[in-house]
Amino acid sequence: MDELPVSRLVRLSVLALGLSACTVGVRRAPPVRAGASGTEQSRAFVAQATAAADRIAAASDDAPTAAWYRLAELVDDFGSRITGSPALDQALAWAATQMRTDGLDDVRLEPVKVSHWVRGRERATIVRPVTRELALLGLGGTVGTRASIRAPLAVFDDLDALRASTASLDGAIAFVNHRMPPFDDVHDDPGYLRGVQARLRAASEAAKRGARAVLIRSVTATSLRTPHAGALKYDDGVPKIPAAAVSIEDAELLARLARRGPVEVELSLGARTLPDAPSANVVGELRGRELPDEIVLLGAHMDSWDVGPGASDDGAGCVAVMEALRLLRQAGLTPRRTIRAVLFTGEEYGLSGAKAYHERHRSERHVAAFETDYGMAAPDAIGVGGEAGMAAMQPLLPAFGRFGIRRFRDHAFGADVEPIVGDGAAAFNLQPDGHHYFDIHHTAADTLDKIRPEDLRRNAAAIALLGWVLAER
Amino acid sequence: MDELPVSRLVRLSVLALGLSACTVGVRRAPPVRAGASGTEQSRAFVAQATAAADRIAAASDDAPTAAWYRLAELVDDFGSRITGSPALDQALAWAATQMRTDGLDDVRLEPVKVSHWVRGRERATIVRPVTRELALLGLGGTVGTRASIRAPLAVFDDLDALRASTASLDGAIAFVNHRMPPFDDVHDDPGYLRGVQARLRAASEAAKRGARAVLIRSVTATSLRTPHAGALKYDDGVPKIPAAAVSIEDAELLARLARRGPVEVELSLGARTLPDAPSANVVGELRGRELPDEIVLLGAHMDSWDVGPGASDDGAGCVAVMEALRLLRQAGLTPRRTIRAVLFTGEEYGLSGAKAYHERHRSERHVAAFETDYGMAAPDAIGVGGEAGMAAMQPLLPAFGRFGIRRFRDHAFGADVEPIVGDGAAAFNLQPDGHHYFDIHHTAADTLDKIRPEDLRRNAAAIALLGWVLAER
Structure with a gap:
């Protein structure tokens, strides 16, 4: 699906x-x-x-x-x-x-x-305030980073928060940390339709504000440090920036570190479209x-x-x-x-x-x-x-x-x-x-x-x- | 633990x-x-x-x-x-x-x-009858492979089956596929104590029979293609052979392929003891x-x-x-x-x-x-x-x-x-x-x-x- x-x-x-x-x-x-x-x-x-x-x-x-x-x-x-x-x-x-x-x-x-999109080699690392590898997957259709990007992280709780933001993200990596809730038994709803919006839209929303790249939290409620792939959609007339999904565990880590102070991430995506x-x-x-x-x-x-x-x-x-x-x-x-x-x-x-x-x-x-x-x-x-x-x-x-x-x-x-x-x-x-x-x-x-x-x-x-x-x- | x-x-x-x-x-x-x-x-x-x-x-x-x-x-x-x-x-x-x-x-x-044991780089690939990377972790204390090992796989359902085997494993990679059951609510038992035996003992049991290396199924009942680390125990007087755990998903794949015909795996573990x-x-x-x-x-x-x-x-x-x-x-x-x-x-x-x-x-x-x-x-x-x-x-x-x-x-x-x-x-x-x-x-x-x-x-x-x-x- x-x-x-x-x-x-x-x-x-x-x-x-x-x-x-x-x-x-x-x-x-x-x-x-x-x-x-x-x-x-x-x-x-x-x-x-x-x-x-x-x-x-x-x-x-x-x-x-x-x-x-x-x-x-x-x-x-x-x-x-x-x-x-x-x-x-x-x-x-x-x-x-x-x-x-x-x-x-x-x-x-x-x-x-x-x-015909190919993933290539990809890697992301928190480089400040600690050094930690991230489990991630470039999103389907993402552009690559050419050289690696090292940039400060700007954290948003969800896509609406990113959209509502008026601050410039110039030079930053935007991170959208939308938490997909557990399966909703009452409404028989996995929460995917709302959860997936960040994956689809965050790249262009962040690019409009000057971001160099975007990370999203994987669209899932359950993880064993499991990143989730899936396509993104670039808006016409907006710069295409690299985009990847990190595991829930790494998303939580990024959010915790960001509450304590500046976080920097180094991101390298080898993705190409043939x-x-x-x-x-x-x-x-x-x-x-x-x-x-x-x-x-x-x-x-x-x-x-x-x-x-x-x-x-x-x-x-x-x-x-x-x-x-x-x-x-x-x-x-x-x-x-x-x-x-x-x-x-x-x-x-x-x-x-x-x-x-x-x-x-x-x-x-x-x-x-x-x-x-x-x-x-x-x-x-x-x-x-x-x-x-x-x-x-x-x-x-x-x-x-x-x-x-x-x-x-x-x-x-x-x-x-x-x-x-x-x-x-x-x-x-x-x-x-x-x-x-x-x-x-x-x-x-x-x-x-x-x-x-x-x-x-x-x-x-x-x-x-x-x-x-x-x-x- | x-x-x-x-x-x-x-x-x-x-x-x-x-x-x-x-x-x-x-x-x-x-x-x-x-x-x-x-x-x-x-x-x-x-x-x-x-x-x-x-x-x-x-x-x-x-x-x-x-x-x-x-x-x-x-x-x-x-x-x-x-x-x-x-x-x-x-x-x-x-x-x-x-x-x-x-x-x-x-x-x-x-x-x-x-x-002071260090993991080093490690990789395992099914090379026959298909080509497929395995998600694995070298077991704690394992020796490395020096060069990579390419060998046929000999599959055992559990440690007892390996122990009962009288056939020579000369030149093979033994694979112990013990399936840890889901948590047993009746006995309030996670099944670990039995499940972990293959991790601890398979290397020496396989080495006694001539195996070049051993793979085990990760000691867990739940996986999102998640390999599990943990120590092994080498018996005195038995050659130390490389040992690693594969994810449940890959264990099932190996077992399925082996039921259809010969399986070969290439294994490379960079582990060292300092x-x-x-x-x-x-x-x-x-x-x-x-x-x-x-x-x-x-x-x-x-x-x-x-x-x-x-x-x-x-x-x-x-x-x-x-x-x-x-x-x-x-x-x-x-x-x-x-x-x-x-x-x-x-x-x-x-x-x-x-x-x-x-x-x-x-x-x-x-x-x-x-x-x-x-x-x-x-x-x-x-x-x-x-x-x-x-x-x-x-x-x-x-x-x-x-x-x-x-x-x-x-x-x-x-x-x-x-x-x-x-x-x-x-x-x-x-x-x-x-x-x-x-x-x-x-x-x-x-x-x-x-x-x-x-x-x-x-x-x-x-x-x-x-x-x-x-x-x-």
Whole structure:
């Protein structure tokens, strides 16, 4: 999962609610229609869905660890898969082969040019009032420092404090120490959407005030001295300054030292942006039996950051989508509409896969677009964009319940499918238990051991059922 | 907290139970005497202890964050404090200054020669069947590799499997993948004592079978790709081979790859052992008003591993002991016996501070020896060596309860005080909530932010009360 600015999250809900009313050219087919034709039709469909769930469950029971072993192959053979890397190319080719093995229709690699940012060597050290190495990661897309920068630190508690500051930061390294709170059980909120703002925006905000570089606190509530990567956004017309994230532990140290007196940091980032590189989205389908030109998109993204194998973000999502189609095929469930798996490239940095897909396929009729990019913890919820969709889904909850889905939530997010949703497709996404997703997000610890085979299996089955439901009505 | 072989843990309990009966020269004064003189005397003492607790609480309330800020100074100014490092020297001198500031009696640095092992540069890479860097830490005391070693990996599920193996490991790198289970709530057991055996013993066990080097899985149940340091023990007469711990994530990766076919690893450790270095134990006292030659020892250790500032292991212990004496003095509680704070050096590697203290002070009458070296999470228990001690302590539980102590446990451990306990002193230790101690133990994440000021404050107050109780009866 890449950064989702708040505006995007909200927009997806709004779009899904009723964008067809206010956007030219939108063709939106509510994929699950309750109401008018009545309760009877609805009941019949629930029965059909329950029968489909039975068949999906049987297919899943036949090979309960298949998806997990496939994910092991992906992360172990290729490792981290940042855009521009040979590992990403290999993983995309591998995925196409897997889809063909599964017997999907029209499996292909659709070429996409992707951003090609490389980290290089990087290092940061507190040099005053003590000498201490910092655990850090340059942010995705940052410029390098050329030579190292040694500068006094100016500490801000959060992005708002930096924005509110009128003092000059001339020659300083700005440090934004926004503390992401622990998972909020009451609001079922990991605090990421607010937490990520500093990562996205601090560089340009600091640059406007004359800063030479910026450090942020890693966007997480939990750390074992774990820095978190992730993209930044440079504003147009503002100098691009180097930007990196330090671990929570080091952020606290910097803040404590700064309360006692001047702090100086030496920062060296070897980051560079190379010319765009060739890449591809991987597409494979279950062709619809009645309405093959109406598409239910099931998406995930294959690229990761460079510091870990991206098992949860989003290798597991890719494997779950592949598994969902495999299960449907295995179960002999040929859907009415076409179910299309899309493994996007370039989600983490630039969304070039999403843009290219939209460009190429915008004229096709997408009735729904689903993404799984929120980890693969225990099944919990499916996000549904819009109240009408919620009402229509609700009777189907028991069918999903057998795979651990215990609720539908009234918002959906997924950066890759946003352009398609923007054109009017109904939005859905997978929302497994989110308590620990951001502990490992964009870190070297986003590894296979964090994912239970049974969670992956059940989520994949739920996605299969969702695909069937959306394609069948 | 250093490695405590199981035998030591058990011995401490046994010793405390009744070693005076079977060891020559032991002079053991049960510090809390119930029984004979009867319930009335006991009641009077409980009332006295309750009054002492009131005064300690009042002193603590006066400066509730004093200890935490002192700990911040320690870890921020000096950082990690491995034996032989200038940081350890500076921290020891600082501690003596702090104790003098607190008005303790006879504060001094008692010279000790300590082991001087240095890590050097280190690196390990899977080179077959894929290329992947490993997150690792050479074990304390390991020999280096000179040039790098490239060798096939031989995987064992645990130390027993390695010991049971009769195959030659000639030329291989042995890998012991013992999985430390999550904290066992039923038995209140972190699983460390079993888990640590591979760290201690794998090198010599593997060397006996011809291995060129050994890797172990880090001794933890929780990881964010976090390798854990800690000492090993080389057996006499067995070749010393290089040894390092990999993160849980990398251990799982190695195990998965090995199930698929041959794995080769390239390992390079720059570790060296230098000549022993000068260091010191820091000693300071509250002189006893009636029995100044009878000593209640309150201990902790100042040295840490080199990869983190050792906030929980055992900077917090040192500060808590200092704070305990400060609180007693602040509360005007001059004890009957002498309460002696000892901040040991060299606990993590060689126990040279403990040995030197014992050598120098063995002829003194230690009635009790307490150590705090199990982190500084929420107050929970005080460990008591022996049943008789347990019975005597039990009536005092309500007095300790005000500081969060909810039980006494019938075993105590503490590597530094073991020789003194071996001579007959009653054993005690602090056992805060242990759920997360081994998550950060011997890692770069053993930092101040893991410690809540209120936990440190209440544990320190409990130690003060324990010191008073042991010194007063």
